[in-house]
Every structure is written in structure tokens, then in C-alpha cells.
Amino acid sequence: MTYHKLLERQLRRFFGALDRLPPELAPFLAAVNDAYRAADEDGHLIERSLELMSQELTERNAQLRMELVDRQHVEQALLREKAEQAALIKKLEDTHSQLLQSEKMASIGQLAAGLVHELNNPIGFVNSNLGTLHGYVAELLKIIDAFEAEEAGLGEEARQRLAAIKEGAELALLREDAVDLVDESTDGLRRVRQIIRDLTDFSHVSDAQWQWADLHKGLDSTLNIVNNEVKYVADVIREYGQLPEVECLPSQLNQVFLNMLVNAAQAIKGKRGTITVRTGKSDGEHIFVEISDNGEGISPEIQTRIFDPFFTTKPVGKGTGLGLSLSYSIVARHRGCIEVRSEPGAGTTFRIVLPVKQEAQSAAEPA
């Protein structure tokens, strides 16, 4: 019989040579031998199982790790897609609001263009007539002077009749006032023509094309347009610096200035305030336009939302919530930016920074 190595060693140690073993022990030793071998077999089987299981689990672990990486990639792709969609939604909202605004502007522009066309004609002939009238009045006064010089040669009765007519017509006052009246009318008409010109400049929807423009001119036109809104609440201080001509969409920038000026005027409450319009060069390639007020300011919690479309703090019906968002898009389209500094109770400054020259591709974009 072949014994298990350990059993054989034990038998040799305790009994000496194997052939000295009592034969009656043989079945007992066979059972012990079987048990030793079985224990070894069990041990080996368990070790083998453990090794295989560990291999399998390692493989599964690696597989799971790869699946996890794949999933992370998918998740990142989804996040990217989500961000793209959010940007797209934002763009859509912006486009929508721009569209609304441009439609509004187009209507105003058409209205203004029609109005200007209708007004220009009568203003033209009134102006022309006033010029002629100015000459006629001067000539008539000269003739009156000449008649007065010849008055002494007339009879007493005739002189008294003329004196009564002069008195009735208040000739002294008439002589003094007539030219002034004509001059004042001419000036008034000049102002009407200026307003019409400003309106034309401002609402130039048809000329939404990139061009080199003097921003001071745009600011002045816009200030004239909002004069009625501003003059009762604030004094306007112009602190214009040296500005080169800027490549821009002038009517759209006027729209930005208008929004800023109206907001500034509306921020001033309870006392007469000041609106300061400041311009200058911020570096060789950029200029800035600042519009400051000393109104009530914007609280920090809503400062982050003021450029959101449809966000407004104005009462229902007063604001659409589109002004600043539209301004933001217009400035962004000019590759510029709007910064806002505000202190509640002290006032707000909007600083618009614009490049002097547009890059080729943006200037080529249709307006």
C-alpha cells in the first residue's frame, strides 16, 4: 500500500520501518490514509476554486470598470449635448427677443420715415416762406420809415388821421416785434427740423449695415429723443473724450444708448438727479461709453439677472424686460461688452466697451 507522504513519515517516526507494522492495523491505516488524501484533494479543490474565482472576479471587475468609463463618456456626451441645447435655447430666446425688438423698431422706423416724409414738405415751404417773409417785413418797415419821413409835408388833417391809424395798429410795437417774431419762428422751425433729423438718424432701420460712425452724433441724437423723458428728472452732463469713428451698426448702438438713458432716468426717484454720459478710449483698439446715474442702484442679488430676457423690475406694462438683454446682444454682436457697477442708494454705471474696428467676419455678417 502506498501511504500519503505525511502518514508514511509519521509511521516511520513512531513505528520504525513500515514492514514492522502489525497487519491488523492495515484497514485502520487505509481509512486514515484515505482521509489524508481526501483532505488534500479537498484543499486543492478549494485552492483551485479560489484562484479561478479570483481570476473571474478580477475579469468582471475590469469589465465593470470599462463599462463605468464608457458610461462616464456617455454621461459627458449627454452633458455636452445638454449644454449645447441650453446655449441653443438661449440663442433662440435672444433671437426671439431681437426679432420682437427689430419688428418694433421697424414699425417705429416706418412710422417715422412716413412722418418725416410728410413733415419735410410743409416744413420746407414754411421755412422758405419765412425767409421770404423776413425780407418782406424788412422792406415794409423801410417803406414805413420813408413814409414817416415825408409825413411833415402833409396837411394837418391827414397827419392826424395817420397818427390815429398808427396808434390803432401799435406801429411802434409792431416795428419792434415783427422781425423778432419771424426770427423766432425760423428758429422754432430749425428745431423742428433737427428733431426730425434726429428721429431719422435714430430710427435708421434700413441702414442696418456696418459703417464707420461718430458715436457722439448718435449719443446726441438719442439724448434729444429722450429729452422729454429725462429733462424733468435729471440734468445731463456730457463728458465726451476724443473718439475715433467706430465701425458699427449705428442705429443699433443708438438703441443701446436709448435703453441705458431711459433706465438711468427711471432709476432716479424722489429728487432731481444727474445723468453723466462719458466717452473715451480704453486702449488703442477699444473705446468706451459710460452712462451713470445717481439713482437708487441695483441690489446685488438681481445684478446677475438684469441681462436675462424678460427680466424686469418695472411695474407691469412699463417694461418688457427686453431692453438690457437686447442691449447685451447688440454689444455682443459688436464683439464688445457691457459692465455694470452699482451701489444700492448711490447709483449705477453701465460701461459699454467696443472695438474700434470689427474683425472681417463679423463685419461681413448681415445685420
Added chain:
Amino acid sequence: MKVEQKTWAAAEGWRSTGEGSVGAGAHLVLLFGATARMRDPSAFRQVRAWYPEALIVGCSTAGEICGTKVCDDSLVSTAVRFERTHVRLARAQVDSMDQSHAAGASLAKELPPQGLSYVLILSDGLKVNGTELVRGLRGNLPDSVVVTGGLAGDGPDFQHTLVCANDLPAEGQLAAVGFYGEQLHIGYGSLGGWDAFGPERLITRSKSNVLYELDGRSALELYKQYLGEHAAGLPATALRFPLALRSEQEGSSSLVRTVLSIDEQAQSMTFAGDVPEGTYARLMKANFDSLIDGAAGAARAGLERLGSFKPDLAVLISCVGRKLVLKQRVEEEVESVREVLGPDPVLTGFYSYGEISPNGGANRCELHNQTMTITAFSES
């Protein structure tokens, strides 16, 4: 209830294990033995001679249990004389596994339900799908009737199993004994004690009790890989790695399945019960202490169900897989049962190819593998 037990071994022939007091008046004899011994007609004839009136049922085994001894190549005959209980036999014959459900149904229908309290089922171990057999039985018996039993064995050979149904033992046979009477009390318990290990694998291809693929890989290859040099001993060596099945269906309990045969050509493994596609399987390994604790646990469950009644007889049906693993220590699990049940009840039983017993608290019986299943009998 009176019980007497006799055992046969080649060396000493038949001998009585205790003081016999049943004699020719026995109502029921349980006869378990090695396939070769059961096939020899002299065994049945001898038992019939002792107990001319009794219903003799039994089967071939993978090990006979007689008291706390586990024997191979022996016979054990346990004769019972009831005071107030009647027994009735139903038998069926199958040629192939697909007749399993019908066989179960016909057995159940053959037993009149009036007064039926318990059914002991002994089935061919190789030609029957135990799951289907149990379904057939369960579907045709009143819910209140407890069913326990097992599938016959053939040592570690898995070649031929025999069932004795009051006649010479034969292959492909099933015997169901119906017990009638209100004074009979049955306690039962079934526990495994195997540890699942390694990854959970999805059964991706199977048909009824034939398994082809786990996680898309050949199940047979997996077993061979784990068995290493022991793969040569398939299918018996596959008993070292039973499968724990877990279904994702709500309310379904986990089951253990053991291998009956393999088919190299089809790369398949046939199990004693269903291995449905879509359930999860894990390999299991033996842990000696857990196996022995499991046997004691099954005995405790049996005692608890009997309540205040003391068992006179306990039938132990334990899986061949346990015997192959426990080897020389196999008697420890029977001893642990004895410790729980006490010195009085007569213990008989066998190592089987599948155990049948209710699972947990419900009466609904299930096919188990790799368990020790105990049925304790008491009559008041």
C-alpha cells in the same frame, strides 16, 4: 406506533438492530438498499416473508441510513405497525423525463383525498425531473396534505435506480404512500448548509432541467475548469459544486440544484430539477461544519412541527452530494440528527438523488438538492 428494524450486510447477513416487536402484523415496510442488493429478488422475498400483510416500499440508494450508521452495499428494512393510521399505495411508471408531471398527477389522483394527511413519495432517480413530478403532485393534492420523499440513488454511479412499490424493485417506477388518520403527526425539515461562492451567473440557455450555458458560456466547460483533474469523475464529481438558483421573481425562494448526468456531445448538464433560463446561478461549495449544522437544523424544524408529540420514527433523506463530500465523516450528520431527536426514535433513510419536502413555513412541497430532509412520525 411500533417500529422494528433489520439490516443486511454481506459479512453478517440479516440481523435485527433492536428489540423487534412488530412481527407479521406490520402495515408498512420501508426498504432501502444498494442497487445491486435491491435488484436481487431474494431481498424483497425475504422481507415479504417476514411481513406478509405489509405494504413494502423502498428504493435503491447512494448510502443506507440505519440508526446513526451510514452503510454502502447493505439493506435496511424498517417495519411499522400503526395503532390508528391506514396506508395506501399509489404507483406509476415512467420511461422518460417528459412523463414526470403526468406521473405525479396520476399518483396524486390515485390516492383518495378523504382523510389523507400525508404522502411519502419515492421516485426513480434518473428518469424523472423532480420539479415536474412535484408540480404534478402538488397540483392534484389538497393543500393541507404534506408531501415528503426523495429520488432513488445509485451510489456514485448514476446508472440505474430502482423503486420498490410493494413488488420486486424496478427501474422507472414511482411509489406514493398515502397516510390516513387524524392521530398521525408529521414533522418535517429540510436544510442544506452549502456556501455559495464566486460571481453570480445568468442562466442564458437551458431547457427544463438541462443546462447549456451560463453567461453565454458552456456550463460544462465551467464545471470542468473548476474541477480540474476531478473532471474525469463527472457527473459524480460535479456534486462538489451544486448550483444555488435565485429567481428575480417576487416571492420565489432560492433553490439548490445538483447534477445527474452530462452530455459531452450536446455540451449539456442534466440536473435533478429545473434550471430555468433567466434565473441566476452561483456555484456552491461544501463547508463541513455548516453541512452538519444543517442536518441538525432540519431535525430541529421537524421536532418543532411535531410540537408536544414525541417521534417514534424518522426518515432521513440526504443528498448523495453530501456523502461524497463528507466521506468518512458522513455519519456525523446523522449523529447530529440523533442528538436533536433524542435516543428513542428509530432512524432510517438513504442518500438520494433529490429530496422532496415543503420549503420553509408553507405546506407546498419542492424538490431540493444537497439537503438533509427529515420526516418525523408520531402517532397519538
